[in-house]
Amino acid sequence: MRLPTLRRTRGAEPGTIIGTARLDRRTKRLVGRLRAGDLAVIDHVDIDRVAADALVAVGVGAVLNAKPSISGRYPNLGPQVLIEAGVLLLDDLGEGVFQNVREGDELRIEGNTVFLGDEPVAHGIRQDAESVAKSMVDAREGLSVQLEAFAANTMEYLKQERDLLLDGVGVPEVATQVAGRHCLIVVRGYDYKADLDVLRPYIREFKPVLIGVDGGADALVEAGYTPDMIIGDMDSVSDDVLRCGAEVIVHAYPDGRAPGLARMHQLGVPAITFPAAATSEDIAMLLADEKGASLIVAVGTHATLVEFLDKGRGGMASTFLTRLRIGGKLVDAKGVSRLYRQSISGSSLLLLVLSAIAAMAAAVAVSTVGKAYLAVVAEWWDNLMFQVQRLF
Numbered sequence: 001m002r003l004p005t006l007r008r009t010r011g012a013e014p015g016t017i018i019g020t021a022r023l024d025r026r027t028k029r030l031v032g033r034l035r036a037g038d039l040a041v042i043d044h045v046d047i048d049r050v051a052a053d054a055l056v057a058v059g060v061g062a063v064l065n066a067k068p069s070i071s072g073r074y075p076n077l078g079p080q081v082l083i084e085a086g087v088l089l090l091d092d093l094g095e096g097v098f099q100n101v102r103e104g105d106e107l108r109i110e111g112n113t114v115f116l117g118d119e120p121v122a123h124g125i126r127q128d129a130e131s132v133a134k135s136m137v138d139a140r141e142g143l144s145v146q147l148e149a150f151a152a153n154t155m156e157y158l159k160q161e162r163d164l165l166l167d168g169v170g171v172p173e174v175a176t177q178v179a180g181r182h183c184l185i186v187v188r189g190y191d192y193k194a195d196l197d198v199l200r201p202y203i204r205e206f207k208p209v210l211i212g213v214d215g216g217a218d219a220l221v222e223a224g225y226t227p228d229m230i231i232g233d234m235d236s237v238s239d240d241v242l243r244c245g246a247e248v249i250v251h252a253y254p255d256g257r258a259p260g261l262a263r264m265h266q267l268g269v270p271a272i273t274f275p276a277a278a279t280s281e282d283i284a285m286l287l288a289d290e291k292g293a294s295l296i297v298a299v300g301t302h303a304t305l306v307e308f309l310d311k312g313r314g315g316m317a318s319t320f321l322t323r324l325r326i327g328g329k330l331v332d333a334k335g336v337s338r339l340y341r342q343s344i345s346g347s348s349l350l351l352l353v354l355s356a357i358a359a360m361a362a363a364v365a366v367s368t369v370g371k372a373y374l375a376v377v378a379e380w381w382d383n384l385m386f387q388v389q390r391l392f
Contacts, residue, residue, distance in 0.1 A: 017088060017109045019061040021101050027051045028215070028236050034058040039107055041097055046071050047078030050189050056081060062088035062109060066097050069127065070135040079132045090114065093124040154320055160254065160277045161318070164286065165325050171290040172272050176228050176247050179292030182208035186227075187281045188215035188236070189300030195333035196223045196299055208297065211288065213281045216300060217241045231287070232280040234260030242269050249273070249287070251280045278318035289326050296326060299333040 019039040024030035027042050028051060034040055036059035044051065045067040055063060063069075069079045069091045082089050090109060097114065100121040101107065108115040114122040125131070163169035184203065186192060196219065202208075203225070212220045214232030218241050221227070227246040230237060234250060242248065242264070248271040252258035256275050264271040276283045281301050288296050301319075323330060 017062055019107060021064075021103065021105045021107050023098060023101060023103055025098075026235075028054065031055065031058060032236070032238075034060055037061045039064055039109070041066070041101060043067055043098065044069070046073060046076040047082070049077035049081055052078035052081035053190075054188075056085040056087060060087060062090060064090050064093055064097060064107075064109075064114060064122070064124070066093050066095060068092045070132065070139055072135070072139045075136045075139040079127060080136070083127060083129050083132050089127040091125040091127050093122040097122040164276060164278075165321060170275060171287055172249065172274050174229070174247060174249070174272075174287070174291065176209060178209055178288060180294055182206050182295045182297060183211055183288040183293040184208040184297045184299065185211045185213060185281065185284050185288065185301065186216035186219050187213045187298075187300040188219050192216070192219055192300030193223075196220075199297070199299070199333060202297075208295075209288070209293070211284050212237070212241075212246070213284050217244075217246065219300070229284075231274070231284045232260070233258075234263050239267060242267055251276070251283060253277075278322065282318045282322040285322050285326055285330065289329060293329070296330045297333060298330060301332075 017039075019037050020035075021041050022030060022033055022038045023041040024033070025043040027040075027044050027047070030040060030042060031051075031054045034055070038058075038060055039062050040055055040060045041064045043066045047063075047065070047069045063082055069089060070076060079089060088109065090112065093114065101114075101116060105116055107121075112124055112126045113120050114124070164171070184199070186196065203210075209229065210220055210225055210227045211229045211231060212218070212227040214230075214234065215236040216232075217227045217230040217237045221241050221244065226244055227241070229247045229249065230242065231249045232251050234242070234248075248264060248269055250258045250260045250264060250271050250273045252261075252273040252275040254275055254277050256273070258273045258275075261271060261273060274283050274287065276286075278286070281298075285296055285298070
């Protein structure tokens with residue numbers, strides 16, 4: 001992606017960047033307000049790849065992080081994505097950047113310092129490819145601790161949601177007909193756009209139930225589809241998509257609290273709740289399985305250990321158990337695209353066309369009707385050539 005031209009002051013040092021500040025402590029919420037060239041001020045320990053991809057996609061001029069972008073707990077992928085895309089990453093600025101900067105302020109970045117006018121408001125660490133690579137090596141040394149924590153979280157989740165995992169207790173009743181159909185669950189995660197694109201023939205032929213998980217519902221609409229169901233805490237799906245007519249299921253805490261339900265009431269959109277300790281993508285899979293889906297196809301979801309840890313949340317342990325629960329019914333989108341898509345070479349296609357023409361010619365040549373037809377065509381051709389000769 002081509003990044004926007006960054007503004008520089010006359011006489012300023014090379015590498016000086018000026019831009020409009022946009023602030024939010026939740027990166028995925030901030031992305032919806034960012035414009036090309038803006039300076040994203042975030043509070044995000046261990047920036048994950050999904051967040052980094054979203055920041056790169058909008059064309060931010062720089063990322064100013066109040067917290068360490070790589071804490072050393074595990075080798076998170078986000079900082080490397082930002083650096084490789086040419087986005088300036090100023091790290092570990094501290095709480096002062098949120099206290100001293102307001103939405104819409106014009107900031108100037110010189111070296112490791114952020115200026116508001118001529119006043120320095122924060123100092124940080126300017127990351128580059130070398131520093132990120134070194135931090136990633138150090139982070140891998142702490143991976144064993146994270147693996148132990150992940151295993152502990154998995155066992156804790158199993159205790160909390162044993163009935164849901166084993167017997168489907170707590171899964172709400174839904175109006176959408178799922179039994180016996182394929183379900184396509186879309187999360188705005190890794191490579192979701194490419195996966196949706198290669199799945200177009202599959203969607204056209206099988207007409208699966210389309211389930212968008214939070215921002216995944218917007219991804220479906222952007223790809224030209226209308227979701228049948230929207231599941232999540234409703235913090236990253238647009239108002240227009242929520243009003244598209246899909247059945248809405250709000251992810252609630254285990255005690256029944258559902259902050260996203262208030263938004264549904266404000267929009268006048270009917271919704272039901274699904275209390276669970278799992279992630280939103282996991283409850284979408286569990287619901288599809290419990291309601292009798294014959295196949296569950298996942299787009300943008302988390303499938304590998306690195307992806308589990310890259311979210312930096314203990315709740316990702318639920319994904320591991322959910323995949324064990326669903327078993328062979330769950331297929332990753334990339335696997336479906338490789339199985340379903342058939343590639344025909346140009347030479348094979350040409351040979352097929354020529355074979356068809358040859359077969360038609362042979363049929364015409366040996367049949368009585370074909371011979372009569374050829375005689376008519378030959379006479380028409382002779383008359384045409386006679387008329388051309390008379391002109392000259």
